[in-house]
Amino acid sequence: MPEATVILDAVATQRALTRIAHEIAERNEVxxxxxxxxxxxxxxxxxxxxxxxxxxxxxxxVPVGILDVSMHRDDLDQRAAPxxxxxxxxxxxxxxxxxxxxxxxxxxxxxxxAMDALNDFGRPxxxxxxxxxDRGHRELPIKADFVGKNVPTxxxxxxxxxxxxxxxxxxxxxxxxx
Amino acid sequence: xxxxxxxxxxxxxxxxxxxxxxxDTAKAFKVVGERAxxxxxxxxGKTVVNLFIEPSTRTRISFELAEQRLSADIIxxxxxxxxxxxxxxxxxxxxxxxALNADFIVMRHSASGAAHFLSRVLNAHVVNAGDGAHEHPTxxxxxxxxxxxxxxxxxxxxxxxxxxxxxxxxxxSDIWALTKLGAQVTLCGPSTLVPKTFEQMGCRVTHDMEEAxxxxxxxxxxxxxxxxxRKTMFPSINEYSQLFGLNKARLxxxxxxxxxxxxxxxxxxxxxxxxxxxxxxxxxxxxxxxGLAVRMAVLYLVNGGKGPQEIAVT
Numbered sequence: 001m002p003e004a005t006v007i008l009d010a011v012a013t014q015r016a017l018t019r020i021a022h023e024i025a026e027r028n029e030v031x032x033x034x035x036x037x038x039x040x041x042x043x044x045x046x047x048x049x050x051x052x053x054x055x056x057x058x059x060x061x062v063p064v065g066i067l068d069v070s071m072h073r074d075d076l077d078q079r080a081a082p083x084x085x086x087x088x089x090x091x092x093x094x095x096x097x098x099x100x101x102x103x104x105x106x107x108x109x110x111x112x113x114a115m116d117a118l119n120d121f122g123r124p125x126x127x128x129x130x131x132x133x134d135r136g137h138r139e140l141p142i143k144a145d146f147v148g149k150n151v152p153t154x155x156x157x158x159x160x161x162x163x164x165x166x167x168x169x170x171x172x173x174x175x176x177x178x
Numbered sequence: 179x180x181x182x183x184x185x186x187x188x189x190x191x192x193x194x195x196x197x198x199x200x201x202d203t204a205k206a207f208k209v210v211g212e213r214a215x216x217x218x219x220x221x222x223g224k225t226v227v228n229l230f231i232e233p234s235t236r237t238r239i240s241f242e243l244a245e246q247r248l249s250a251d252i253i254x255x256x257x258x259x260x261x262x263x264x265x266x267x268x269x270x271x272x273x274x275x276x277a278l279n280a281d282f283i284v285m286r287h288s289a290s291g292a293a294h295f296l297s298r299v300l301n302a303h304v305v306n307a308g309d310g311a312h313e314h315p316t317x318x319x320x321x322x323x324x325x326x327x328x329x330x331x332x333x334x335x336x337x338x339x340x341x342x343x344x345x346x347x348x349x350x351s352d353i354w355a356l357t358k359l360g361a362q363v364t365l366c367g368p369s370t371l372v373p374k375t376f377e378q379m380g381c382r383v384t385h386d387m388e389e390a391x392x393x394x395x396x397x398x399x400x401x402x403x404x405x406x407x408r409k410t411m412f413p414s415i416n417e418y419s420q421l422f423g424l425n426k427a428r429l430x431x432x433x434x435x436x437x438x439x440x441x442x443x444x445x446x447x448x449x450x451x452x453x454x455x456x457x458x459x460x461x462x463x464x465x466x467x468x469g470l471a472v473r474m475a476v477l478y479l480v481n482g483g484k485g486p487q488e489i490a491v492t
Contacts, residue, residue: 068206070220071210071218071219071220071248071478072218072219072220076220076221076478076481076482077224077481077482079482080181080182080482081181081203081478081479081481081482082482083202083203084203084206084207084478085206086205086206086209087206087209087210116219117218120213120214120215120217120218121213121214121215
């Protein structure tokens, strides 16, 4: 049986998101044109949650987009084609501060693909990166601006995020040895 | 989500899950076509050979544009301008293309089974763009996509396919795809072109046009393929049009929300009245738009195809 550890429970997940939202608010001035873009699956739900908290802090709506990066990955011919999700960015990103939201930061390749994909939609003024979990093992020179929790892991371990929006009974981030 | 195939050779061997995966993937690619920048780098650095041994305009252009939008490098190859004219075998032609490191071969050929054959002798990904009277899988996938998009579902719908069924690879692929997805398929046309043997594929065969379209949700008209008819299968074009052409009077007797499809090229005044082809009930141009998205999805999926490959016995 693989060993499973809960690294973030429902309360800790929400607390981490609240802290990230406050850090985003601190880093970017009030009224700065900040938009959140989530990377499915996982990051899209987190982006919506962050938007809700941030909208409260700033007393103004914070737009959310969804960016599918699968067509921009660099490993497409090395495994079965990943599922593509619709990209929905209902605003112009040019001149905005885009906060990319992802669930787990690992090799950094998803983030690279996301920045590449974002180029097709315009030229943001700044791109920042918010992740719920940073598990290390970067393969590219990429660093998150906002991190919910740093979790040192081994390559044999796997991190899974469960969210109520995706049909889970409760929010949970689990670390499993394979 | 399940796709582990290296090739797309036919619809017959696909599972419902695999067909649905293509349709869902195509949905995402359709949106790419509506962006300011319509190109994604999914096949960057890959070489695609469009090997069209039989003439084709719309399918070839659709594939070519799909490949360009996926950032692939493209070589176009037609029978007229090739060594096939000089007597080279298909296998040798294809192996020469592979020796140039072609990653994908998209093939249209007049012989049934040509794509299956290539997939056995090459390492490249093979996509069947129509083989003889056998199958035209991407056409069936785009038809299914169009129906699902407009009607919200496929299961339970009545789909009538009219015309030259016997010689039609589109009909065969459509029948496989739509019956797998749960539609009730009715075939109709002259008895010489719509033999009862098609009932073995799980559809209904009738030779009464008005009965065939009365309860239809989708009416799919096929072109009379002059090039494939070795002898005359019906007395005259005029008689065909009288008996099986879709005109206003006949359309008035269909369900008010029945939609019209046609894989093109349209013979106006033969299988369909000009006015109907241009009406709001015609999906003909939507089929063209969706064809592009579906072909992008297919190339994207086979590129990632891993695992054991099944070769369908046909």
